[in-house]
Amino acid sequence: xxxxxxxxxxxxxxxxxxxxxxxVRLSVALTLAxxxxxxxxxxxxxxxxxxxxxxxxxxxxxxxxxxxxxxxxALFVAxxxxxxxxxxxxxxxxxxxxLSSRTGSCVLPLFVTTLLLVPAAxxxxxxxxxxxxxxxTSLVLVLADHRARDEVNRAGQWYAVMTQFGAAVLLLALVLxxxxxxxxxxxxxxxxxPHLAPWVRSTAFVLAVVGFASKAGxxxxxxxxxxxxxxxxxxxxxxxxxxxxxxGIYGIIRVGDTLLGGGxxxxxxxxxxxGGLSALFGALHSSxxxxxxxLLAYSTTDNVGLILLGVxxxxxxxxxxxRPLALVALVASLLHLVFHAVFKGSLFLSASSLQQAxxxxxxxxxxxxxxxxxxxxxxxxxxxxxxxxxxxxxxFVSEWLLLQSLLHGLPSGDTAIEVAMPLGVxxxxxxxxxxAATFVKAIGIGLLGQARSDDAARASEVPATMWGxxxxxxxxxxxxxxxPGLVLPAVVDAARSGLGYGTAHPIAQGWSVGLxxxxxxxxxxxxxxxxxxxxxxxxxxxQLAQRGAVRRTEAWGxxxxxxxxxxxxxxxxxxxxLTRVFDDVLDPTHDLxxxxxxxxxxxxxxxxxxxxxxxxxxxxxxxxxxxTLAWWGRQARRVPNGSVHRYLAFGLAALVVxxxxxG
Amino acid sequence: xxxxxxxxxxxxxxxxxxxxDAPANAEGAVSEAARRxxxxxxxxxxxxxxxxxxxxxxxxxxxxxxxxxxFGIRLExxxxxxxxxxVTGPVTHNMADPxxxxxxxxxxxxxxxxxxxxxxxxxxxxxxxxxxxxxADMVPVDVEIPGCPPEPEAIxxxxxxxxxx
Numbered sequence: 001x002x003x004x005x006x007x008x009x010x011x012x013x014x015x016x017x018x019x020x021x022x023x024v025r026l027s028v029a030l031t032l033a034x035x036x037x038x039x040x041x042x043x044x045x046x047x048x049x050x051x052x053x054x055x056x057x058x059x060x061x062x063x064x065x066x067x068x069x070x071x072x073x074a075l076f077v078a079x080x081x082x083x084x085x086x087x088x089x090x091x092x093x094x095x096x097x098x099l100s101s102r103t104g105s106c107v108l109p110l111f112v113t114t115l116l117l118v119p120a121a122x123x124x125x126x127x128x129x130x131x132x133x134x135x136x137t138s139l140v141l142v143l144a145d146h147r148a149r150d151e152v153n154r155a156g157q158w159y160a161v162m163t164q165f166g167a168a169v170l171l172l173a174l175v176l177x178x179x180x181x182x183x184x185x186x187x188x189x190x191x192x193x194p195h196l197a198p199w200v201r202s203t204a205f206v207l208a209v210v211g212f213a214s215k216a217g218x219x220x221x222x223x224x225x226x227x228x229x230x231x232x233x234x235x236x237x238x239x240x241x242x243x244x245x246x247x248g249i250y251g252i253i254r255v256g257d258t259l260l261g262g263g264x265x266x267x268x269x270x271x272x273x274x275g276g277l278s279a280l281f282g283a284l285h286s287s288x289x290x291x292x293x294x295l296l297a298y299s300t301t302d303n304v305g306l307i308l309l310g311v312x313x314x315x316x317x318x319x320x321x322x323r324p325l326a327l328v329a330l331v332a333s334l335l336h337l338v339f340h341a342v343f344k345g346s347l348f349l350s351a352s353s354l355q356q357a358x359x360x361x362x363x364x365x366x367x368x369x370x371x372x373x374x375x376x377x378x379x380x381x382x383x384x385x386x387x388x389x390x391x392x393x394x395x396f397v398s399e400w401l402l403l404q405s406l407l408h409g410l411p412s413g414d415t416a417i418e419v420a421m422p423l424g425v426x427x428x429x430x431x432x433x434x435x436a437a438t439f440v441k442a443i444g445i446g447l448l449g450q451a452r453s454d455d456a457a458r459a460s461e462v463p464a465t466m467w468g469x470x471x472x473x474x475x476x477x478x479x480x481x482x483x484p485g486l487v488l489p490a491v492v493d494a495a496r497s498g499l500g501y502g503t504a505h506p507i508a509q510g511w512s513v514g515l516x517x518x519x520x521x522x523x524x525x526x527x528x529x530x531x532x533x534x535x536x537x538x539x540x541x542x543q544l545a546q547r548g549a550v551r552r553t554e555a556w557g558x559x560x561x562x563x564x565x566x567x568x569x570x571x572x573x574x575x576x577x578l579t580r581v582f583d584d585v586l587d588p589t590h591d592l593x594x595x596x597x598x599x600x601x602x603x604x605x606x607x608x609x610x611x612x613x614x615x616x617x618x619x620x621x622x623x624x625x626x627x628t629l630a631w632w633g634r635q636a637r638r639v640p641n642g643s644v645h646r647y648l649a650f651g652l653a654a655l656v657v658x659x660x661x662x663g
Numbered sequence: 664x665x666x667x668x669x670x671x672x673x674x675x676x677x678x679x680x681x682x683x684d685a686p687a688n689a690e691g692a693v694s695e696a697a698r699r700x701x702x703x704x705x706x707x708x709x710x711x712x713x714x715x716x717x718x719x720x721x722x723x724x725x726x727x728x729x730x731x732x733x734f735g736i737r738l739e740x741x742x743x744x745x746x747x748x749x750v751t752g753p754v755t756h757n758m759a760d761p762x763x764x765x766x767x768x769x770x771x772x773x774x775x776x777x778x779x780x781x782x783x784x785x786x787x788x789x790x791x792x793x794x795x796x797x798x799a800d801m802v803p804v805d806v807e808i809p810g811c812p813p814e815p816e817a818i819x820x821x822x823x824x825x826x827x828x
Contacts, residue, residue: 557764559709559762
């Protein structure tokens with residue numbers, strides 16, 4: 001762990017001082033070493049149990065630095081390290097976006113290092129220090145391209161405000177716990193946590209959920225996410241959308257399950273509610289987004305929602321005394337978290353490849369990329385199918401487990417569970433369908449068909465490090481989908497360490513995934529084999545049944561003489577029915593500009609159609625809030641009007657108030 | 664003289680009496696198509712520049728009075744789903760390419776039926792500045808139905824030969 005930190009700091013130092021030519025390679029090599037060390041430590045902890053601990057009083061003034069990696073933290077470190085390795089390899093080929101500048105090369109390693117160290121923090125001071133370092137470094141990286149585009153600045157502002165709000169709330173929660181428990185060490189807080197006064201526990205938990213949910217991008221604190229993630233440079237957006245949002249989930253599990261030792265049912269119904277709302281809202285917005293990276297960012301909100309749904313279900317089961325189910329639900333949501341990091345990392349990286357190859361992010365201008373990017377495009381497709389939870393890819397296994405854990409809660413006899421679980425299943429089903437529509441759109445419009453713009457037509461394949469970095473994660477999608485037994489034991493151990501109880505092998509025997517305590521069995525390997533056989537059979541039957549040669553002709557365009565690529569289905573038109581059905585939530589505005597010919601109004605010179613959807617939370621919640629705050633700010637400015645007399649009066653008044661209060 | 668006969672005489676008033684010869688390969692192609700279609704004939708209609716007289720007659724073919732669908736004959740919206748084309752009118756310059764493209768879009772083997780005198784030899788529009796030629800100049804024609812416009816009975820009789828029902 002010390003090696004991780006040292007390599008990370010060395011990488012940052014090299015990035016800051018090395019000459020430009022050596023800068024990128026040296027800092028990348030050192031960051032890779034940091035990730036490898038982090039992964040090794042995490043794997044060791046997960047395999048052997050126990051914990052790796054470091055404590056020093058010197059590094060941070062007054063607080064000291066204490067790190068202790070248990071199995072729950074180790075799972076998150078391993079995920080961050082894995083995604084970090086691929087993202088850093090990807091970064092070698094990634095051009096522009098200010099990442100190669102001195103600032104970029106210095107801050108990126110720092111960001112990766114904090115992602116690796118946050119789950120190891122074992123005291124409030126250390127945790128908040130690393131948490132804030134992570135927030136600040138990611139903010140700097142989001143702003144890497146601030147000179148080129150104005151949106152970057154606005155995204156940075158949103159992100160800065162939301163992340164600082166979250167950190168402040170979090171600080172309140174943790175300080176409250178530390179003060180009541182009498183120590184800032186997590187171990188002491190965990191020992192006292194279950195015995196604190198209920199109002200302290202509840203206040204701390206709710207504040208912590210608010211703080212961590214803002215980092216995880218859960219509704220209604222998600223507004224920064226669809227702005228900041230798309231504007232961040234490719235590798236950074238992949239890290240933010242996987243490793244960093246994961247840490248928000250980590251925080252909720254750490255505070256709720258480990259430090260407070262579980263709590264009443266309404267805590268977890270709150271978490272489930274936030275999760276369900278995030279899942280639906282994210283899925284809905286990602287299905288109607290036309291900006292590829294914005295689509296992925298909303299899909300992160302969607303998946304974070306599903307993970308929170310599992311975490312909430314787990315807490316609810318624990319609160320009502322269904323311990324085996326609590327473990328299964330937590331395993332399912334942690335497994336989904338791991339797999340989400342794998343496929344979303346791959347999606348964000350390959351989306352950045354597409355962006356670098358074409359210079360475009362708007363799906364309505366892409367198309368036909370599978371012919372021009374024969375390596376990056378299939379990587380995107382594999383990861384896209386994984387996120388749709390299609391077998392034999394990894395998303396299927398985790399969503400199946402999640403569904404099983406929710407369904408098996410039904411005959412429990414507890415009213416809260418019997419109301420919450422069917423709703424959870426409905427959310428899972430609806431988001432599943434919307435996600436499928438989203439990625440049919442992203443793949444069908446973005447990669448298939450014909451190029452809708454000159455830039456898309458001129459695209460050429462990106463460097464090997466880029467498709468390689470994304471491809472490695474896509475490969476993992478397949479491997480984990482066929483053999484989830486490779487990661488399940490580690491996830492089960494992490495979940496047990498989080499909950500503090502549970503049998504050693506509730507899940508996973510060889511090639512199949514079974515659950516003890518509840519019925520349900522899945523053999524992803526056999527499923528994959530069956531799928532391959534079925535595909536071969538269908539292809540064979542088709543081959544045999546085909547009569548005569550295949551004749552290829554132009555697509556039928558009602559006999560039009562000239563057919564252009566612009567006449568294809570677009571992402572906007574694909575999403576139009578959904579936009580229409582959900583117009584209460586999406587709040588779409590349509591703009592049709594028609595200019596008529598000067599001679600006659602019967603002839604149309606040109607027509608332009610714009611449609612945009614709005615984030616209801618932003619337009620109805622944050623905008624009015626910001627307007628009100630700005631109004632108060634303007635009013636407050638009248639008070640200090642430059643008059644010395646008035647300032648003297650203020651001073652006197654303040655003195656009187658202080659004297660009255662103290663006296 | 665019954666009421667129906669009078670109606671038929673009125674209907675035939677504007678019709679050219681001379682009947683042109685059927686295309687050379689017609690017999691073979693028609694029996695082949697009838698065998699292939701097995702009582703179901705899906706046609707895409709192309710108006711290549713007609714005065715809409717033939718369209719009126721085609722429309723009445725599918726009206727309750729004549730009900731061509733009894734014989735398995737249907738008009739289809741997409742050439743991709745069609746067994747052939749039903750073409751009317753002299754082929755104008757603007758419709759020459761769309762006609763060829765539509766023919767291309769029909770799965771082969773396809774039948775082409777030209778309806779009316781204009782489709783056969785451009786009729787009264789022959790030599791007009793906007794006319795590119797007859798249907799047979801653009802795509803291979805299997806069946807020609809004479810008349811200006813042809814009666815629904817004639818159209819249905821010709822199509823019945825193709826549908827085999």
